[in-house]
Amino acid sequence: MSKMHVKMNVNGAEVEGLAEPRTLLIHFLREQLSLTGPHIGCETSHCGACTVDLNGKSVKSCTVFVAQSNGAEVTTIEGIANADGTLHALQEAFREHHGLQCGFCTPGMITRAYRLLQENPNPSEEEIRYGISGNLCRCTGYQNIVKAIRAAADELNATREAAQ
Amino acid sequence: MNAEVASVEERKQNLKGMGTARRRVEDARFVQGKGNYVDDIKLPGMLFGDFVRSPYAHARIKSVNKEAALAVPGVKAVLTADDLKPVNLAWMPTLAGDVQMVLADGKVLFQGQEVAFVVADDRYAASDAAELVEVEYEELPVLVDPFKAMDPDAPVLREDLEGKTEGAHGPRRHHNHIFTWEVGDQDGTERALADAEIVAKEKITYQRVHPCPLETAGCVASMDKVNGHLTLWGTFQAPHAVRTVASLISTIPEHKIRVISPDIGGGFGNKVGVYPGYICSVVASIVLGVPVKWIEDRIENLQSTAFARDYHMTGEISATRDGRITGLKCHVLADHGGFDACADPTKFPAGFFNICTGSYDIPVAHVSVDGVYTNKAPGGVAYRCSFRVTEASYFIERMMDVLARKLEMDPAELRIKNFIKKEQFPYTSALGWEYDSGDYHTAMEKALETVKYKALRDEQKANREAFARGETRSLMGVGVGFFTEIVGAGPIKNCDILGLGMFDSCEIRVHPTGSAIARLGTISQGQGHATTFAQILASEIGIPADQITVEEGDTDTAPYGLGTYGSRSTPVAGAATAMAGRKIKAKAQMIAAWLLEVHDDDVEFDVDRFVVKGAPERFKTMAEVAFAAYNNVPPGLEPGLEAVSYYDPPNMTYPFGAYVCVVDIDVDTGVTDIRRFYALDDCGTRINPMIIEGQVHGGLTEALAIAMGQEISYDEMGNVKGASLMDFFLPTAVETPVWETDFTVTPSPHHPIGAKGVGESPNVGGVSAFSNAVNDAFAHLGLTHTQMPHDHWRVWKTAERLGITA
Numbered sequence: 001m002s003k004m005h006v007k008m009n010v011n012g013a014e015v016e017g018l019a020e021p022r023t024l025l026i027h028f029l030r031e032q033l034s035l036t037g038p039h040i041g042c043e044t045s046h047c048g049a050c051t052v053d054l055n056g057k058s059v060k061s062c063t064v065f066v067a068q069s070n071g072a073e074v075t076t077i078e079g080i081a082n083a084d085g086t087l088h089a090l091q092e093a094f095r096e097h098h099g100l101q102c103g104f105c106t107p108g109m110i111t112r113a114y115r116l117l118q119e120n121p122n123p124s125e126e127e128i129r130y131g132i133s134g135n136l137c138r139c140t141g142y143q144n145i146v147k148a149i150r151a152a153a154d155e156l157n158a159t160r161e162a163a164q
Numbered sequence: 165m166n167a168e169v170a171s172v173e174e175r176k177q178n179l180k181g182m183g184t185a186r187r188r189v190e191d192a193r194f195v196q197g198k199g200n201y202v203d204d205i206k207l208p209g210m211l212f213g214d215f216v217r218s219p220y221a222h223a224r225i226k227s228v229n230k231e232a233a234l235a236v237p238g239v240k241a242v243l244t245a246d247d248l249k250p251v252n253l254a255w256m257p258t259l260a261g262d263v264q265m266v267l268a269d270g271k272v273l274f275q276g277q278e279v280a281f282v283v284a285d286d287r288y289a290a291s292d293a294a295e296l297v298e299v300e301y302e303e304l305p306v307l308v309d310p311f312k313a314m315d316p317d318a319p320v321l322r323e324d325l326e327g328k329t330e331g332a333h334g335p336r337r338h339h340n341h342i343f344t345w346e347v348g349d350q351d352g353t354e355r356a357l358a359d360a361e362i363v364a365k366e367k368i369t370y371q372r373v374h375p376c377p378l379e380t381a382g383c384v385a386s387m388d389k390v391n392g393h394l395t396l397w398g399t400f401q402a403p404h405a406v407r408t409v410a411s412l413i414s415t416i417p418e419h420k421i422r423v424i425s426p427d428i429g430g431g432f433g434n435k436v437g438v439y440p441g442y443i444c445s446v447v448a449s450i451v452l453g454v455p456v457k458w459i460e461d462r463i464e465n466l467q468s469t470a471f472a473r474d475y476h477m478t479g480e481i482s483a484t485r486d487g488r489i490t491g492l493k494c495h496v497l498a499d500h501g502g503f504d505a506c507a508d509p510t511k512f513p514a515g516f517f518n519i520c521t522g523s524y525d526i527p528v529a530h531v532s533v534d535g536v537y538t539n540k541a542p543g544g545v546a547y548r549c550s551f552r553v554t555e556a557s558y559f560i561e562r563m564m565d566v567l568a569r570k571l572e573m574d575p576a577e578l579r580i581k582n583f584i585k586k587e588q589f590p591y592t593s594a595l596g597w598e599y600d601s602g603d604y605h606t607a608m609e610k611a612l613e614t615v616k617y618k619a620l621r622d623e624q625k626a627n628r629e630a631f632a633r634g635e636t637r638s639l640m641g642v643g644v645g646f647f648t649e650i651v652g653a654g655p656i657k658n659c660d661i662l663g664l665g666m667f668d669s670c671e672i673r674v675h676p677t678g679s680a681i682a683r684l685g686t687i688s689q690g691q692g693h694a695t696t697f698a699q700i701l702a703s704e705i706g707i708p709a710d711q712i713t714v715e716e717g718d719t720d721t722a723p724y725g726l727g728t729y730g731s732r733s734t735p736v737a738g739a740a741t742a743m744a745g746r747k748i749k750a751k752a753q754m755i756a757a758w759l760l761e762v763h764d765d766d767v768e769f770d771v772d773r774f775v776v777k778g779a780p781e782r783f784k785t786m787a788e789v790a791f792a793a794y795n796n797v798p799p800g801l802e803p804g805l806e807a808v809s810y811y812d813p814p815n816m817t818y819p820f821g822a823y824v825c826v827v828d829i830d831v832d833t834g835v836t837d838i839r840r841f842y843a844l845d846d847c848g849t850r851i852n853p854m855i856i857e858g859q860v861h862g863g864l865t866e867a868l869a870i871a872m873g874q875e876i877s878y879d880e881m882g883n884v885k886g887a888s889l890m891d892f893f894l895p896t897a898v899e900t901p902v903w904e905t906d907f908t909v910t911p912s913p914h915h916p917i918g919a920k921g922v923g924e925s926p927n928v929g930g931v932s933a934f935s936n937a938v939n940d941a942f943a944h945l946g947l948t949h950t951q952m953p954h955d956h957w958r959v960w961k962t963a964e965r966l967g968i969t970a
């Protein structure tokens with residue numbers, strides 16, 4: 001199958017490559033760009049392990065062709081840490097509150113939560129649960145994930161207020 | 165910290181040893197997307213393999229035409245059984261003593277069975293080509309119902325076993341019969357049932373489910389043709405066993421095989437076995453001389469890779485009129501699918517199902533299990549379970565409720581009345597297990613008090629009256645479950661897999677500067693071994709956990725061990741860790757005494773140092789001793805500070821717990837709301853409370869999934885219904901309730917640190933608590949038992965059958 005020239009901005013850097021148009025975005029990220037943070041748990045858009053941020057929306061990258069993401073702005077778990085290299089409040093909170101076990105869902109989960117907290121900086125527990133319902137975790141039972149996201153929201157809000 | 169002035173408490177805290185809610189050392193890489201799972205591995209020249217799978221459940225293969233597939237650009241090879249025969253790999257041994265086709269040899273026995281393996285430059289080409297392999301099938305009559313498997317005219321599934329009247333586990337009496345396994349006193353049990361004042365009987369099915377870890381199974385095989393070394397990375401819960409099996413079947417000498425389990429995205433029993441994809445990747449790498457990767461997709465995983473349960477149990481339990489149990493009988497029809505690929509210790513074809521007398525002092529019991537072949541995927545793995553304990557626990561906990569209904573007794577009261585008493589431990593059960601320790605009454609009392617059980621029953625009474633008056637359409641159910649697990653397989657005298665004793669191991673090296681590395685024969689799949697094993701060691705040898713690296717999963721470096729499943733890591737490898745630590749400590753004591761110029765017996769260990777008895781100001785810290793081990797040891801002692809322990813446990817451990825679940829069921833929709841779930845676990849000594857709690861949350865969520873929705877079912881043609889995440893129920897954060905956890909501590913008397921293991925308890929105990937709650941909601945209407953999973957449809961059907969729907 002003939003290949004197309006793809007360009008996108010991934011984690012703040014302009015990248016390009018050749019790929020069959022049918023290539024799934026997750027495969028392009030993982031195999032061509034070696035960004036193996038986002039994972040593949042189903043390839044049927046149910047599990048959310050492949051979640052990335054695409055033009056400011058949470059997207060399951062197993063459900064997007066690379067042709068559709070040409071020119072897009074993409075953030076993966078690899079691009080979530082703070083500019084100074086320290087961990088993002090969510091990454092810290094997941095560690096602190098034992099929000100992960102095998103770690104397979106974690107990149108997708110944190111990437112989703114990253115967008116969720118921009119959509120709703122002060123979510124209730126229920127809103128968090130609905131907000132991450134596209135992301136499955138087989139290990140944690142979610143309780144500590146919810147706790148971690150809530151703690152990160154507090155942390156981010158406090159930092160924001162302090163800055164104002 | 166100043167070693168001279170720090171208090172004992174400060175020094176203990178500094179170690180982050182046992183009992184500390186230590187943050188996990190694994191997490192730093194995972195939260196940054198820097199884990200290294202098998203699909204993240206990329207080697208130069210690596211090819212990708214994909215399977216052609218059978219659309220039929222039972223068919224003869226007339227021909228396979230590879231031509232069109234081979235013509236696809238990038239395709240390097242298409243393997244079929246005929247290609248595997250010259251190297252003797254068309255079939256492979258299963259862990260249960262059976263054999264299984266690697267690629268369909270003449271016929272297929274289940275839908276989704278591996279027929280051909282396509283190898284290409286990338287996964288797209290492999291998948292395109294797989295579509296183009298032309299396989300001509302001739303359909304055969306399909307056997308789906310296990311109850312018909314042993315009918316005289318049932319289709320012959322395993323032609324390779326024709327005429328074989330002896331199987332791996334004794335005589336076979338039918339062409340679809342695998343084994344019969346019996347334990348207990350049959351005559352005594354029959355007598356107890358015949359003489360009983362009350363007998364309750366029930367048919368209880370534990371449906372076919374699937375562990376479904378978020379990461380599917382896969383591997384990368386790399387044969388180095390120059391030096392004849394094979395390296396195999398994969399999702400292996402038992403890397404050493406994989407190495408030995410690989411050597412035995414490939415004839416590559418074992419020292420030339422290196423098996424590596426990288427990070428594993430959850431296992432839950434799904435990654436214990438050896439699967440055709442592993443073998444095909446190895447063969448393809450040998451043939452093509454380059455690395456070959458195989459990663460199954462989710463649908464393949466659910467369809468073909470290691471289901472769990474599928475136990476059809478018929479039980480009879482007898483009691484006196486006042487509720488004292490006098491006997492228990494159980495017959496199981498076990499549906500193993502097309503090949504017997506159970507992952508049980510070899511001498512236990514039905515695992516530890518004979519733990520089914522549960523937590524109760526039952527004087528006499530008898531169990532028999534018939535294993536049969538059907539046209540379904542092979543498996544029978546322990547899904548977050550220690551070898552059929554989940555089935556056993558579900559069975560007895562449902563039977564207890566069924567009996568309670570018949571006796572018109574409160575189910576909690578019936579349990580309390582029959583519990584094995586604290587002073588009876590060590591307790592030998594009627595089916596032959598020696599329970600190490602327990603205090604069931606205390607655990608149950610604590611549970612009932614915390615949930616205010618009496619008030620719940622009062623509320624339920626009021627709810628039922630209100631329902632009868634038409635004031636509500638919701639029914640309340642209270643499920644009480646109590647479980648005893650049997651984990652930590654196991655003593656070599658009765659536990660082996662393919663002849664490999666189920667010990668486990670730990671090797672420790674203490675470095676001159678007082679840090680250390682410990683390597684184990686187990687492999688974490690999310691349990692946090694790198695965190696907790698360091699904690700055990702910190703407490704044992706006085707080196708801070710933060711200065712101890714724990715490494716697992718590489719057979720070239722780790723000592724031999726049987727891996728991680730059946731909650732065996734803490735009971736077995738955790739014990740090995742403590743024992744290896746004690747060897748280190750013994751040598752360190754000699755060095756410390758030498759440095760302090762006193763006799764060995766005149767120093768004693770104190771948190772992180774050796775002190776002169778009676779003169780605590782004279783001491784050598786473990787770090788000082790470590791350095792001396794490399795330059796100043798007593799005469800006659802070898803330098804260095806290393807130890808290894810292979811631990812053969814004297815017995816299993818028996819964690820237990822009391823769970824209470826409260827549900828509200830909307831009878832017009834069948835929607836079941838989990839109002840409350842309380843779980844009290846006693847796993848003996850607690851190493852890291854944070855991790856224990858996380859394990860309980862996760863196990864309960866898997867129990868919720870099984871009880872309330874999971875099922876791998878088949879239509880009459882043998883088509884798998886719903887083997888995708890569209891249909892197979894994995895709860896999201898929305899369906900998952902908030903879990904309340906609690907604990908008591910009854911250490912194991914025979915384990916070096918008293919720990920029992922916890923990873924599977926919540927799954928073992930959770931399923932029956934959910935199911936009991938759903939059944940309980942309808943109990944006043946005469947319902948004694950309804951089959952899992954309790955999805956909305958089934959619950960609504962139950963309500964409809966009872967005539968209470970709108």
Ligand code: FES
Nearest residue numbers: 043044045063890
């Ligand atoms: S999923 Fe329905 S048409 Fe593609």
Ligand code: FES
Nearest residue numbers: 041043045048062
């Ligand atoms: S892999 Fe994309 S949603 Fe599961």
Ligand code: FES
Nearest residue numbers: 101105137138139
């Ligand atoms: S931590 Fe394993 S799937 Fe979420």
